[in-house]
Amino acid sequence: MPSVHPPALQTLYASLIEGAQSQLQIPLQTPGTAVRKTVKEQEYIYWRFYLANGRRTDEYLGPASDQGTLQAMEERLANSREARQIADSVKTLRLSGFAVADNSSALTVASLFNAGIFRQGGVLVGSHAFGALLNGLGIKLAANYYTDDIDIGTAAPIALAIPDDRSFLDVLRDTGIEFLEVPGLDHHRPPTSYKQRGALLKVDLLVPGTEEYETKPLPGLKAHATGLPFFEYLMSGVEDGYLLGKDHIVPVRLPNPARFALHKLIVSTLRPAALGVKSRKDQQQALVMMDAVLEHNQAWMSEAIEVLPLAARPRIAQAADQTMAYAEGFGDITKDALEELSALRYGAREENEQGKDRKP
Known part of the structure; x- marks a missing residue:
């Protein structure tokens, strides 16, 4: 859980x-760093960074003696410091269980x-x-x-x-x-x-x-x-x-997180048998998201269920039955929600029958 x-x-x-x-x-690209190179006793400044493909790039800024070059370098250094602060904070979050x-x-x-x-x-x-x-x-x-x-x-x-x-x-x-x-x-x-x-x-x-x-x-x-x-x-x-x-x-x-959870259940029923591993992954993600939504705001889940397409309800019910196998350790509110979704097959059947009865 x-x-x-x-x-x-x-x-x-x-x-x-x-x-x-x-x-x-x-x-x-990566935050980057300043690099100085000397050519014929003249010092030049480059900004070195790496692209997503790992390729290193040295961007020419200008002669080290030029005030404009130094200003450009300072701007990049400030941006680099900010990016590294973000990277440090993201690392803290990642190590603490953020995605x-x-x-x-x-x-x-x-x-x-x-x-x-x-x-x-x-x-x-x-x-x-x-x-x-x-x-x-x-x-x-x-x-x-x-x-x-x-x-x-x-x-x-x-x-x-x-x-x-x-x-x-x-x-x-x-x-x-x-x-x-x-x-x-x-x-x-x-x-x-x-x-x-x-x-x-x-x-x-x-x-x-x-x-x-x-x-x-x-x-x-x-x-x-x-x-x-x-x-x-x-x-x-x-x-x-x-x-x-x-x-x-x-x-x-x-x-919307509630719709995301329910759509994952629907998708799990659409995959061919050969992709059973992906179907299980869909159901497990749906279960985690349902639990999070229900703990955060139960009304979100109620609203998402209310507007489910009629044709999706039997699929949701089928997936809810299968997802019960992964629900051990989750709260009663989540298990109750799966049972409610499982019962949607009967509501869909009744609405289909009523629709037939209304036809001339």
Whole structure:
């Protein structure tokens, strides 16, 4: 059963996100340091930093004797000190059980923030959203989550704050990571996923759809997305949130935590038998999130259940039955909620029968 972070750590987290709210652009590299080089008895200053792909870069600032060079160096040193303070605070939170994304994932999400994707309707979903939501609720993770996938959803068109000759792939490559389009099983359909060359990091674009899993265009991104069943339910009522990374705090948009939990249960029933491990992960994340929401605000869960699509209710009931296997150690309020969800199959059946009776 998850535990709550002590007030001092929650205060530290709150102070970090307060500072992050004013960010307009997030640097996509390490904090960096000043380096002096002497060429023909003349000293020059460079600013050395590392990109997300590990590549070292030395940015030329100018002659050490020039006042403008010294001023530029001081500005970068001040920014570097602030970034290192953030990194130290994030390290404290990570070691205390806050969810922190790996550096490549955090910088990729930061690049999406810089492009305006979250301001224009993009929503962070999947395991990164799971961690960010738990941080916001003050819940301690037994072990930090790990995922190679960054899932970005939307229920509305997204317009990028970048020139027309740029694309979603260009935004991903701003990190310095070499992303490639991932062709789907049907080569006649355009790709909806992007993967780092030689690594497992992957970015998926998602939109509302049906169990046909259609490919839909996102013209504002010059990209396509996969349509998912019941995804519109998750995309309703999104809110501001923050993703913690090694050296960064990235403002994002997140699903409502109660809807996130219920949607995880739905998704667990949609996966094929070969992906049973992922279904169990969905149910375990749903259980942790349900417990956190019920401890925080029971009304959120009641409201999320009330607006569940009728077609989703039998799936929720099925998943709730299966999730009971993982509920040992959780509170009675959470187990009672699973039993309530399990009973939804009967309500859905009755509403279906009433609908048939009303037909002429």
